[in-house]
Amino acid sequence: MEKRLLRGNEAIAEAAIRAGCRFYAGYPITPQTELSEYLARHMKKAGGVFIQAESEISAINMVYGAAGTGVRAMTSSSSPGISLKQEAISYMAASELPALIVNVMRVGPGLGGILPSQSDYFQATKGGGHGDYRMVVLTPDSVQEMFDFTIEAFDIADKYRMPVMLLADGILGQMTEIVVLRDIKPKSFEKSWATTGTGKKRKHNIINSLYIQPEESQELNLRLQMRYNIIKEKEQRYEVINPEADIMLVAFGIVARVAKQAVAELCKEGVSVGLIRPKAVWPFPDACFSRAAKAYIVAELNAGQMIEDVRLAVNGRAPVHAINRLGGSLLTVEDIRQRVIEIAGGVPSACAI
């Protein structure tokens, strides 16, 4: 088993090549640029195409064209650049085009800053662009998962014919860890819809999202919604630590890494606390909330975005608290530990004394 020390951004790029991605278009933006640079060096050797486009808009539209030929295609960017891609993502969702879109989140709004954040949660999970559409949104919490989830993302995209987002953040993108590089044989999917030339042997294929007649537009929308319902049933991804605990933390991505450490320390102190970690934030893992804990604490690097989905899942059966950090710095183990103790009403041993 090959192991390599890789930066998060590079792990995504290496996984993409191994997953059979043969088209990448992007535009430089911190903190994801190493992903582009890695593919600039390696894509050609793999027989694929690398293009540095003139804009984020152009890059995602190149991916639209490439995906339409049936080739596995991707783009990557960071928050402001992802905003620019929303128009074409909406088109791709409507045209049923599979592709991977990587967002290595930085702090916003506006130009924001280059420091890590999770403040694009709403944009990623609630649509982002115009119209009724969804993307599967995978949320890795390690460099290994950035590698693994990238490979999975291409399969999900092809299986459901839709754009899939890998939602990471500036820390995950920049941090270096040992990664086990699996050699995989990319799954092949039947793509009879692709525009590869009719060869004058079949009716022409059309990649399109314009439906002028209300009946046709309704048909497309209902078809998409049916697919999303299937995905909600089949593609919830999560990890749960101490599922029977009184207090459940909920965190994804880099914050989940910190929360795991806090849970370990608190358990030693005798506090009944666990962690729900969504590995995908759309579909949101409602399944983890069938049993109501005594209380939930949602830890996020934003002003409170995922907490809305947690509240929907908990549906009033337990109080849902928040701990947030804004502006680009990370919540610490101690921050989370203190918040849990506050909600727990103290440490049990301390209470006993």
Added chain:
Amino acid sequence: MPVQFKRPEALLDVYMHYCPGCSHGIIHRLVAQAIDELGIEGDTIGVASVGCSVFAYNYFACDMQQAPHGRAPSVATGIKRCLPDKIVFTYQGDGDLAAIGTAEIVHAAARGENITVIFVNNAIYGMTGGQMAPTSLSGQITQTTPYGRRPEDGRPIRVAEMLATLDGPRYIERVSVHDYKHVKAAARAIRKAFEIQLRGEGFSLVEVLSSCPTNLRMTPKDALKWVEQNMLTYYPIGVIKDGGVSCAG
């Protein structure tokens, strides 16, 4: 009696939505004719844009993609780079190519993408009902320039000449379809553009001056006369760039 004139095979026998007297029908025909003559229908992928020509995907017999507004050159780039042996063309109007899609066309040209661009310039927004286009003439009355296009509304953009200043493009020609003689010349230019792509020589663009009688509020005949008398003086027809040397200016 043998058939002297028929619909090209690359153009489907379907009802078209274009208004009476609109030049799109002629230009569609010329593109399809070039595809037929070169025998490339089965290997061609077209990219429709946003505007009146959006439904081009229903009219051409080859595979088609429909691009977001202005982005057809980027979509075509993605297709062509993945399928370098196929023929890829975009069909774009003036609002699509010369306003919202300015960056995309400039950089596709700068990269010398081996694609063919059919740029239909009728100096007005058709689909949305007659608003000012980037190519509307100075003084031209439109729905959004009711007193005529003023300098502060922007001076009309000569796309062909602008792109010819770049080293990337291989072939740029401006043609018109306002009368039979010019339609014949336009047919030759469009075919040449596809031939250049077939030989792998790089980016080719044909700007086609055309008429929109509906939004010019004219009869089809008067609209063609308007193109001849007004557009041809500002947008001179001819080869703007052929080979490495720019013929512009």
